[in-house]
Amino acid sequence: MPEYRSNTDEELILMFQNDDVEAFNEIVFRYKNKVVNFLYRYTGNREEAEDLAQDTFIKVFRSKHLYKEIAKFSTWFYTIAVNTAKTNAKKKSRMSTMSLSDYDPENEKDYELKDPGFTPEETANAGIENYYIQKAINSLDEDFKKIIILRDIEDLDYEEIVKITGLPMGTVKSRINRGREKLKKILSDIYPYNEK
Amino acid sequence: MNNDEQHIDLREKLLKLPRMKARGGFENELLRRINLLEPVSVKSEPGKSSLWEMLFGKKSLAWTIPAVSLAVIGIVVLSVFLPMYKTDDMTKQTSELSSGKDKLPVTSGTLPNETTGSSIPGKDIVNDLDIGKSPSPEKKDEINKGYNETFVPRSTKTEFPSNTNVIDSRKETTPPEKGTEVSKNLTPPVEIDKAVEKPVIKEESRIENNNKGIEPDKKISAPLIKDNEKITFDVDRNTGIKAKEDVKKKLAKNLTKEILENLKQKIIDN
Numbered sequence: 001m002p003e004y005r006s007n008t009d010e011e012l013i014l015m016f017q018n019d020d021v022e023a024f025n026e027i028v029f030r031y032k033n034k035v036v037n038f039l040y041r042y043t044g045n046r047e048e049a050e051d052l053a054q055d056t057f058i059k060v061f062r063s064k065h066l067y068k069e070i071a072k073f074s075t076w077f078y079t080i081a082v083n084t085a086k087t088n089a090k091k092k093s094r095m096s097t098m099s100l101s102d103y104d105p106e107n108e109k110d111y112e113l114k115d116p117g118f119t120p121e122e123t124a125n126a127g128i129e130n131y132y133i134q135k136a137i138n139s140l141d142e143d144f145k146k147i148i149i150l151r152d153i154e155d156l157d158y159e160e161i162v163k164i165t166g167l168p169m170g171t172v173k174s175r176i177n178r179g180r181e182k183l184k185k186i187l188s189d190i191y192p193y194n195e196k
Numbered sequence: 197m198n199n200d201e202q203h204i205d206l207r208e209k210l211l212k213l214p215r216m217k218a219r220g221g222f223e224n225e226l227l228r229r230i231n232l233l234e235p236v237s238v239k240s241e242p243g244k245s246s247l248w249e250m251l252f253g254k255k256s257l258a259w260t261i262p263a264v265s266l267a268v269i270g271i272v273v274l275s276v277f278l279p280m281y282k283t284d285d286m287t288k289q290t291s292e293l294s295s296g297k298d299k300l301p302v303t304s305g306t307l308p309n310e311t312t313g314s315s316i317p318g319k320d321i322v323n324d325l326d327i328g329k330s331p332s333p334e335k336k337d338e339i340n341k342g343y344n345e346t347f348v349p350r351s352t353k354t355e356f357p358s359n360t361n362v363i364d365s366r367k368e369t370t371p372p373e374k375g376t377e378v379s380k381n382l383t384p385p386v387e388i389d390k391a392v393e394k395p396v397i398k399e400e401s402r403i404e405n406n407n408k409g410i411e412p413d414k415k416i417s418a419p420l421i422k423d424n425e426k427i428t429f430d431v432d433r434n435t436g437i438k439a440k441e442d443v444k445k446k447l448a449k450n451l452t453k454e455i456l457e458n459l460k461q462k463i464i465d466n
Binding site for chain 1: 199202203206207209210211213214215216217218219222223225226229230233
């Protein structure tokens, strides 16, 4: 695979479109950590994030012919990842609604709150502050959450976020601003060691 | 102030968050899932192509809907309005025929008024007879001449009703009583009929021959003439024959008078 290291992402996907499976392996190698990190921050659950990351790569594998050279590969890839995450979130919300509707007061085990997905080990490694930051991100609305993650965690530029989300530049900027303010407020409320 | 600069502390915190890495078996697991999904996807593709999905799915043939609908509308319109159009034409034609605008030229029997002044020899005589006008004195003489040459009068002919046509009158003819002197001098009825019929046949054959001479390609046959016209033709023909018959009767009357007078004189002489 070393010969593929010099190729750009766009060249790799074009090679994969020509049935070069090794090019796809290189894409997986380059993007697996990025997408797992993005999805972990989006879902707050590592296993779920890895499953969704695999789903994202499968979608890329199956719909390779849909990629056009006019866009950056990273933009196309993150668009697929965001859509996969959104679809998963919708499924989860439907599931939770059903479990709430089936709530039986006598058997309170059925009623489950959202699991943050942090194991004690992860919490220890990331630190207490990171734990609360992630908790604050989880509590954000979907519209703000994905844009904050893309901008402040994945460090994508505004143009790319505009293309991924399909929103106008003004909307993206205002949502980033409002999302940050909300996040700060949530952190100040939940983080016990906040400096005042 | 820029948005990023405004929330620089939070942004730094978020950027410093530890980055999650995929587990060691991530690629193998992905490969396994792809291998599992590939045959399924191949199998599921033909199943997906239901009619509904073809028309309204993502890869729909949406453009076919207006085309097909237009074609169907066109067929329906044609199937509904074409018979209506045909019936309208038929009604127009029948009305025109009934009004007599589009009468085809009659080739035998009575000719239409337009052809009365034609230069076909012998036609004028027939037309005069057909129309029922009294022929001019010169023509009358010609006719008389012609009939006198061929016609042998018959006493019984005068007894026929005036409105009977030729064919019927032939059937209704009763042979003259044997033994009477008048009947002895007269020719038998069959001969008279032949004699009477000759000029008419001559005239008709002359007209037909002339028409053939004018339009050799046109065959005068029944299919060319429509039913409606046929009826009018028969009527006209009958009237023409009747007119002829009247003339013949008049001539016969005159002749019989002469013969009777001759017989009287002979009897007196004897």
